[in-house]
Amino acid sequence: MSIRSVFIKNLGIGGGNPVRVESMLKTSLDDLEGCLSEVRNLAAAGCELIRVAFPEASKAKALEKLAFQAEIPLMADIHFNPDLALLSLKAGVPAIRINPGNMGSPVRLAEILSLAADRGAVVRIGANGGSLSGPQLAETGGDRALALVRAVETQLDYLLRNHFDNIILSAKSTSIPETVRANSLLAERYPYPLHIGITEAGPDLRGIVKNAAGIGILLNQGIGDTIRVSLTAPSVKEVETGFSILNALEIRRKGFDLISCPTCGRRRIDVQALVQSLLPSLSGLPDGFSVAVMGCEVNGPREAAHADFGISGSPNGFILFSHGKPIATAGADNLEEVLTSVLKALCPSQNGRS
């Protein structure tokens, strides 16, 4: 995690703060109601920061309303146009993402940074693998990770020359090895918070795998202060995947933790079906509460001895256990009933929910 921290409104990023989960609006500012609805869904999923594309001055009014009404902070995503950077800061957006090298002129850039400083706004800068130019790549002999780092450093120079360092850095590409190496270099060299992610990871299984592996490798090395899962899927799924990654690495807990066996020839119950049928009853469990669903009574309670609550198949139905000790049995007919009373006993805070 980074040495320095920044604050976007009240949201601390970097330093000792939890790793943040962010996303980006898929709705255009032309549809303000749609944007607000997407923001609400993202906030409900736990999202803490939302980037929004701001491509035209005509959308400034919508951006201002959105920034005012959104329950979590926004970051305006600006390309090539210094006026848009100024407009978004004036609209009350507490963070912007720019490329300092394409903000018109050093004078315009200074103007933006001065306004950002006045407003206490955070500026994210960074490079994407896809934006590297021929000359940039030639300079590093085709080493793409190093070219990414150089591109970030060029942008950083612009800001530091203006004495502006309320910043987040990023270096992203579609390649995991490239992204990992670039961020390792940045983390070694600079104290600033890092936004991490894999760009254009794609849809479905491959997208989830690419994000989880890439972001997971970096976080496991202690690198990354705010993560953006990039999926060709609804943005809420990006946030769910982000928290799944943090849960999996035991970095940050959100929701209960589910362990379930893959089943084998020894299984006595349909674990997949049981898991699906249990999920509604489990949804209110506290963060970090661990639930194990195991196929057979042979391995079940023992292999899941660390689970706060577990259930496994048995010759006569189900065995419910907690920390490896059987606490109840049930048949298919009374499973839901037994489950409810057991979870209430184990986890009294859940009472208010049902």
Added chain:
Amino acid sequence: MSIRSVFIKNLGIGGGNPVRVESMLKTSLDDLEGCLSEVRNLAAAGCELIRVAFPEASKAKALEKLAFQAEIPLMADIHFNPDLALLSLKAGVPAIRINPGNMGSPVRLAEILSLAADRGAVVRIGANGGSLSGPQLAETGGDRALALVRAVETQLDYLLRNHFDNIILSAKSTSIPETVRANSLLAERYPYPLHIGITEAGPDLRGIVKNAAGIGILLNQGIGDTIRVSLTAPSVKEVETGFSILNALEIRRKGFDLISCPTCGRRRIDVQALVQSLLPSLSGLPDGFSVAVMGCEVNGPREAAHADFGISGSPNGFILFSHGKPIATAGADNLEEVLTSVLKALCPSQNGRS
């Protein structure tokens, strides 16, 4: 990757061999036809080694038939019963997974290892987090990763005392940090191939994330010679996820590589729908051929300049490009037609497919 390699039939594991993708039958040996069908599906998905639970001597005939008919090698999974280990080797299974500490007696274990040596069979040994005993944990002061390593070392001692080292080691748990640390220690200390995975990772999104992050972290450190994704889902999905992890880390290519942008307020087309509609046309593309599907013509061709083939939205329909250069345009009405001819031109090997 390990220093030593082993061979299960013709399948090389460890040393300079590609990282292997394995799975485990979810069908019981009571249903031989079902097992054969699951094996065929797994083989078609690229699976290279299949573990099968062998819990009772009465299923030995089925195991023998399965081993004879299966197009990829099997590994019999044995618990507690030395007779079953011997029976599976006699049935022609080229690999077994045992815990040498619970094979009855040193004499019975010697008998098993002698038969395995005669047959050239590989023996996988290893420990699971869930199987650690109170005394084992007490010995390491509750350090679970170290207790896992000690448990593997105890098993390894049994084998080496019998001069048997045609082996694969494993140390798995439901915890990624625990599994990563245990395997790092094993990889440092021993030259034997490592089977890696996260146990009982669960279903759906969280299962995929946990496997991708855990296995991804280890592979990124050069650790792991054969992987088993553990999902509460059909076994073919385990194999698909396994290859997705290897693809994502650029360790091994299977199938084409899809890059698609997450879309933002700038998008001109419904990327998610376009990706889904393109998938059938893309399925026959060669391993490693990269395809980019991008929302807008602003970022599309440039950010995906490294893609072998790309498509992005434009004000008038679609732009098709290759290595950053536009090569065709299309409207919604003739997209499929243009796509087919472009892919044929870029990738002549695809011709025979349609």
